[in-house]
Amino acid sequence: MEYFSVGLNAFCLLGQSILQTAFVGRLTEKKLQLGYWAVYPLLVMALEWLAVKLELYSFLAIGLQLIVLYGFNRLALQNQPWVAGAAAILAVYIAQLAFGVVNSAEALLFPQMIGRPLLYLLVVLASVLALVFCAAGYWLVIKFLTLDGERQTLAFILLILPEVFLLLMELYILQTSYSYISVESSPELMVQHMALLILQLFGLAALFCTLYAYRRIRLGFQAQAELNSLAQAVQAQKTYVREVQLRYAQTQSFRHDVKNHLSVLGGLLRQGDLAAGLAYLQKISAAADTLSFPYNTGNAVVDILLAEKLGLAQAGGIKTEVLLFCPQNSGVDDFDLCVIIANALDNAINSCRTLVGEKAIRIKGGRQGDFYLLEFSNSCAEQPLSPPGIGLANIQMVAEKYQGAVQIEKEGRHFTLSVLLNMGGLNIS
Numbered sequence: 001m002e003y004f005s006v007g008l009n010a011f012c013l014l015g016q017s018i019l020q021t022a023f024v025g026r027l028t029e030k031k032l033q034l035g036y037w038a039v040y041p042l043l044v045m046a047l048e049w050l051a052v053k054l055e056l057y058s059f060l061a062i063g064l065q066l067i068v069l070y071g072f073n074r075l076a077l078q079n080q081p082w083v084a085g086a087a088a089i090l091a092v093y094i095a096q097l098a099f100g101v102v103n104s105a106e107a108l109l110f111p112q113m114i115g116r117p118l119l120y121l122l123v124v125l126a127s128v129l130a131l132v133f134c135a136a137g138y139w140l141v142i143k144f145l146t147l148d149g150e151r152q153t154l155a156f157i158l159l160i161l162p163e164v165f166l167l168l169m170e171l172y173i174l175q176t177s178y179s180y181i182s183v184e185s186s187p188e189l190m191v192q193h194m195a196l197l198i199l200q201l202f203g204l205a206a207l208f209c210t211l212y213a214y215r216r217i218r219l220g221f222q223a224q225a226e227l228n229s230l231a232q233a234v235q236a237q238k239t240y241v242r243e244v245q246l247r248y249a250q251t252q253s254f255r256h257d258v259k260n261h262l263s264v265l266g267g268l269l270r271q272g273d274l275a276a277g278l279a280y281l282q283k284i285s286a287a288a289d290t291l292s293f294p295y296n297t298g299n300a301v302v303d304i305l306l307a308e309k310l311g312l313a314q315a316g317g318i319k320t321e322v323l324l325f326c327p328q329n330s331g332v333d334d335f336d337l338c339v340i341i342a343n344a345l346d347n348a349i350n351s352c353r354t355l356v357g358e359k360a361i362r363i364k365g366g367r368q369g370d371f372y373l374l375e376f377s378n379s380c381a382e383q384p385l386s387p388p389g390i391g392l393a394n395i396q397m398v399a400e401k402y403q404g405a406v407q408i409e410k411e412g413r414h415f416t417l418s419v420l421l422n423m424g425g426l427n428i429s
Helices: 002-027 036-054 058-076 081-113 118-144 153-177 187-270 272-291 300-317 334-355 390-401
Strands: 319-324 360-368 370-379 406-413 415-423
Touching: 002 036, 002 081, 002 118, 036 058, 058 081, 081 118, 081 153, 081 187, 118 153, 118 187, 153 187, 187 272, 187 390, 300 319, 300 334, 300 360, 334 360, 334 370, 334 406, 334 415, 390 406, 390 415
Parallel strands: 319 360
Antiparallel strands: 360 370, 370 415, 406 415
């Protein structure tokens, strides 16, 4: 029986550790290298051997396993602390809950099977069933949520605190009720095991309620962030429109006075006062310059946006180049253009500000068949890209509105963002 117990325990530990390795990889969206499938199971087996040698309490051994799994998440998978902690607690809790539920059911049947040949088969089937429950629990959790690298401290705290409570409750049940299984059968014990089975099933239900609430909270945070970003874009566009209206009013006023200016200039020339005429002409030219934009894309709103954003870039020592054509009859809404260009330039300027040496931003845009292509290139650091932020998400939303696509490329110190909009054959020339 001793050899049977050791072999069965090793089988359960191996299956559990492999399932946990796959679970944390899928949950945190990290690619698992081949060596990971051996490292963590070996660590778990070594930890179990150490726990037996030192005669540690089972809850201490499980606590050490939790620490090892957390370290595996942090060091091997390079997950952030909150993500690593949440994934490790979920993995250990679901495993212990699966085995706890099976232990409760096993305790109801075990006394009736003492001395029967089917006892060994029952124990083996119970272990296999526990691993199946564990795998099913992991699969359901992955369906509920994904712990990506985005850090939202409040949301993770709301997830981790209930996890810790449920895990401690399960460890208490396992330590006090299933450190050994009684061979005696009595109505009191049957009622106790049935109550523990129901309690653990409620623990499973509480877990998924917590995960559902966490998912809704995360979606709420993301929706609020997107609304804030869109509100900022709307406010920015209102500013650009007001600027266009002001420039238009100034242009109308200038055009109204052009005849008077030309009359004065003609009088000076007829009098032969060339110096005074030249000075007056320079004043007219200066007044005209105040009404013009440094960029001429064919869209006054975009011209003002580029003047503002690229003016900030040039003040920061960033070289700029604009090869953009987007007339107002292009079929792309001015608001959508502002969302794309403003967010792309904000990201490009922020990226360039952190650099030492040459810094440049280049914008291209125009028609390509039935599509409209915008391309933003900028200097960047050589380190890997950070996770996409809200700005890129807003650009993606606009691209999806036009049945288009967004592509990101990074090569060395050069970053390129391409936005393709499907104009459906509209004439934008």
